[in-house]
Amino acid sequence: MSAARDAILGGIRRSLGRGALDEARVSSLEARLAGHPRGQLPARAQGLDRAGLLDLLERQAKAVACSVARVRSAADVPAELARYLKSQNLPSRVEMSPDPTLDAVPWSAAPMLEIARGRPSGEEGVGVTSACAAVAETATLMIASGERSPATMNFLPDTHVVVLPASRVVGPLEDAWDRLRAASAAPMAAATMPRTVNLVTGPSRTGDIEQKIEMGAHGPRRLHLIVVEDDALA
Amino acid sequence: MLATSNEFRANARVGLANPTLQSALGKMKVGFPTKRAEAVAKLPEFDALRDQARDIKNHVLENIDWYLERFERRVNEAGGHVHWARTPEEAREIVLGICRRLGARTVTKGKSMIAEEIGLNAHLEKHAIEPVETDLGEYIIQLRNEAPSHIIAPAVHLTKDAIEADFRRAHSHLDARRDLTEPQSLVAEARGILRKRYFEADVGITGANFLVAETGSSVIVTNEGNGDLTQLLPKAHVVLASLEKIVPTLEDASTILRVLARSATGQEMSVYTTFSTGPKRPSDLDGPGEYHVVLLDNGRSALLGTEFQEILRCIRCGACMNHCPVYGAVGGHAYGWVYPGPMGAVLTPSLIGVENAKPLPNASTFCGKCESVCPMRIPLPKMMRHYRAREWERRLGTRVSRLALGAWAWAARRPALYRFAAARAMSALGWLGRRHGSFFNLPLASGWTTTREFPAPQGRTFQDLWRERRRAGGGR
Numbered sequence: 001m002s003a004a005r006d007a008i009l010g011g012i013r014r015s016l017g018r019g020a021l022d023e024a025r026v027s028s029l030e031a032r033l034a035g036h037p038r039g040q041l042p043a044r045a046q047g048l049d050r051a052g053l054l055d056l057l058e059r060q061a062k063a064v065a066c067s068v069a070r071v072r073s074a075a076d077v078p079a080e081l082a083r084y085l086k087s088q089n090l091p092s093r094v095e096m097s098p099d100p101t102l103d104a105v106p107w108s109a110a111p112m113l114e115i116a117r118g119r120p121s122g123e124e125g126v127g128v129t130s131a132c133a134a135v136a137e138t139a140t141l142m143i144a145s146g147e148r149s150p151a152t153m154n155f156l157p158d159t160h161v162v163v164l165p166a167s168r169v170v171g172p173l174e175d176a177w178d179r180l181r182a183a184s185a186a187p188m189a190a191a192t193m194p195r196t197v198n199l200v201t202g203p204s205r206t207g208d209i210e211q212k213i214e215m216g217a218h219g220p221r222r223l224h225l226i227v228v229e230d231d232a233l234a
Numbered sequence: 235m236l237a238t239s240n241e242f243r244a245n246a247r248v249g250l251a252n253p254t255l256q257s258a259l260g261k262m263k264v265g266f267p268t269k270r271a272e273a274v275a276k277l278p279e280f281d282a283l284r285d286q287a288r289d290i291k292n293h294v295l296e297n298i299d300w301y302l303e304r305f306e307r308r309v310n311e312a313g314g315h316v317h318w319a320r321t322p323e324e325a326r327e328i329v330l331g332i333c334r335r336l337g338a339r340t341v342t343k344g345k346s347m348i349a350e351e352i353g354l355n356a357h358l359e360k361h362a363i364e365p366v367e368t369d370l371g372e373y374i375i376q377l378r379n380e381a382p383s384h385i386i387a388p389a390v391h392l393t394k395d396a397i398e399a400d401f402r403r404a405h406s407h408l409d410a411r412r413d414l415t416e417p418q419s420l421v422a423e424a425r426g427i428l429r430k431r432y433f434e435a436d437v438g439i440t441g442a443n444f445l446v447a448e449t450g451s452s453v454i455v456t457n458e459g460n461g462d463l464t465q466l467l468p469k470a471h472v473v474l475a476s477l478e479k480i481v482p483t484l485e486d487a488s489t490i491l492r493v494l495a496r497s498a499t500g501q502e503m504s505v506y507t508t509f510s511t512g513p514k515r516p517s518d519l520d521g522p523g524e525y526h527v528v529l530l531d532n533g534r535s536a537l538l539g540t541e542f543q544e545i546l547r548c549i550r551c552g553a554c555m556n557h558c559p560v561y562g563a564v565g566g567h568a569y570g571w572v573y574p575g576p577m578g579a580v581l582t583p584s585l586i587g588v589e590n591a592k593p594l595p596n597a598s599t600f601c602g603k604c605e606s607v608c609p610m611r612i613p614l615p616k617m618m619r620h621y622r623a624r625e626w627e628r629r630l631g632t633r634v635s636r637l638a639l640g641a642w643a644w645a646a647r648r649p650a651l652y653r654f655a656a657a658r659a660m661s662a663l664g665w666l667g668r669r670h671g672s673f674f675n676l677p678l679a680s681g682w683t684t685t686r687e688f689p690a691p692q693g694r695t696f697q698d699l700w701r702e703r704r705r706a707g708g709g710r
């Protein structure tokens with residue numbers, strides 16, 4: 001193994017006509033990693049206030065077949081979830097991540113919902129999660145795995161519902177990385193990057209049969225986003 | 235994978251004579267370019283982002299040894315393992331070793347061009363391990379025992395009817411009278427069948443669109459979600475990646491992501507972009523218990539510092555083949571190895587040797603469309619010309635083209651004679667073609683004109699027009 005490693009690294013250096021990088025070069029590369037400079041950001045995703053971000057998010061979501069509902073507070077979430085399930089002719093049994101954001105929703109307000117918290121069972125059904133950020137630029141949801149967030153919940157259920165506090169809506173993708181960085185203890189070292197960070201932009205689809213887009217290839221065929229506008233759930 | 239790139243002409247003839255392929259290519263030639271153009275029109279920053287994407291990869295290539303070592307360190311810190319493979323054989327043995335240690339019987343696979351490059355499926359099968367492709371297009375071609383014909387749409391050469399027939403044959407345990415006329419029913423059937431396989435698999439193998447040095451993460455970009463179920467459910471996640479997939483930071487990945495999906499499918503973002511770092515943490519509710527990254531060289535390090543270094547910027551978006559008149563006429567299988575289209579015409583001789591892919595650098599009309607759409611601004615036609623020059627030097631070319639080129643070179647060195655001969659030829663062609671504005675048949679070029687029309691020259695040579703422009707005062 002290490003013979004291959006040495007041969008490859010040696011081969012690279014021979015091809016580039018140099019040895020290992022010198023100290024000055026290394027420190028400039030270290031500085032680049034530490035500073036992680038941003039490239040050009042699309043103007044569409046910058047300088048927006050809360051209302052502007054929510055409007056952009058909603059527009060972009062529609063374009064990728066993700067439906068959006070805005071509710072005023074956490075107390076309105078159960079009724080919106082029940083309404084959505086009914087509108088799609090879905091059963092009222094849902095699987096839900098044990099996410100702290102979802103703990104703060106008063107689910108008992110909608111007694112018709114049958115809720116199983118934890119890992120998904122693997123059956124086709126409805127899965128409910130939160131997200132650590134939503135990127136308005138492209139209507140991309142950032143969902144990080146963890147002890148209260150099973151990544152499989154984003155893929156196994158047939159319908160995925162995401163409950164998102166409006167304070168987590170950002171403009172460009174880079175702002176979402178900053179949120180994730182801020183949430184980790186050290187500067188973004190491997191040890192603190194969550195095992196899985198999913199960027200989800202609309203429901204699963206495939207164009208593999210005659211380039212015709214069909215929804216629900218392996219992941220959810222429906223994606224519904226419930227945005228909670230007040231900041232009590234932040 | 236065994237290459238038949240030297241049989242490009244024969245392969246191309248088969249493709250040209252296949253009506254199913256021709257109708258599929260007809261759809262592709264319209265679909266992909268239209269969607270790309272629409273997505274590009276919606277992002278005013280697109281061209282600036284292409285420059286930045288190019289610069290990021292150039293920066294990586296100049297410092298790739300250091301970034302690879304940093305990536306390895308980060309993977310180790312997160313509890314994963316990095317394996318270095320010089321050759322396809324080494325890469326296959328590494329993967330087989332992991333599978334054997336875990337007692338694997340089935341392996342699910344997300345889409346990976348590196349797996350094709352190293353011929354992984356055949357190797358696993360030989361050792362009684364069943365590989366199951368989970369990307370719908372890859373699943374279909376696995377049922378047919380075919381190679382992908384496109385790097386992002388592996389089954390683009392097939393019609394719905396052909397796929398229906400394959401499903402009826404392969405899924406014979408299902409009700410023979412079921413209705414499979416709609417694509418949706420085919421998608422649903424594959425979903426049901428593969429859903430079980432995800433849970434049975436012992437090892438999940440994916441490719442990587444990027445490796446992030448900053449965090450030690452591998453990144454996959456998909457629309458189906460198959461790559462996620464493939465890596466989350468088994469005991470181990472094995473990532474197959476070539477060296478040049480490295481990017482420094484999450485921000486650099488973000489910049490390149492902005493040009494990737496737009497160039498590939500015309501989406502602003504693909505549905506699932508997934509960053510995977512190490513194995514499942516002790517307190518995590520799911521995820522693989524082991525995480526391995528196999529770094530494959532297979533000739534890439536030798537391209538650094540050469541006139542072919544720039545092909546290592548390629549992000550496998552497929553735009554060059556979607557816009558290529560040659561690919562659009564003959565299809566992907568004609569190229570005879572893993573990578574088709576203009577990027578394949580450069581990468582294939584680079585990786586398997588120009589003597590094994592002699593015709594590919596000639597499989598071009600030099601229209602320049604590939605370079606003009608490449609998000610990484612890779613000068614594909616220039617590199618094909620380098621290979622042609624090399625071919626010439628090594629006398630690998632066919633006698634006919636050598637003689638013809640030799641005559642041309644002889645005349646071109648004698649400007650007066652060249653002008654005379656070219657003007658004669660042009661006005662003759664212009665006269666011959668005037669009736670239709672193009673030729674349906676051109677002697678000595680029937681390989682060209684049986685499948686497409688040759689635009690009739692306007693009866694003037696470029697040199698004539700140039701002189702006229704200069705006289706008119708527009709001499710730049």
Ligand code: SF4
Pocket residue numbers: 497547548549550551552553554555576577604607608609610611612614
């Ligand atoms: S060469 Fe350019 S256009 Fe072709 S696949 Fe690579 S990045 Fe895309």
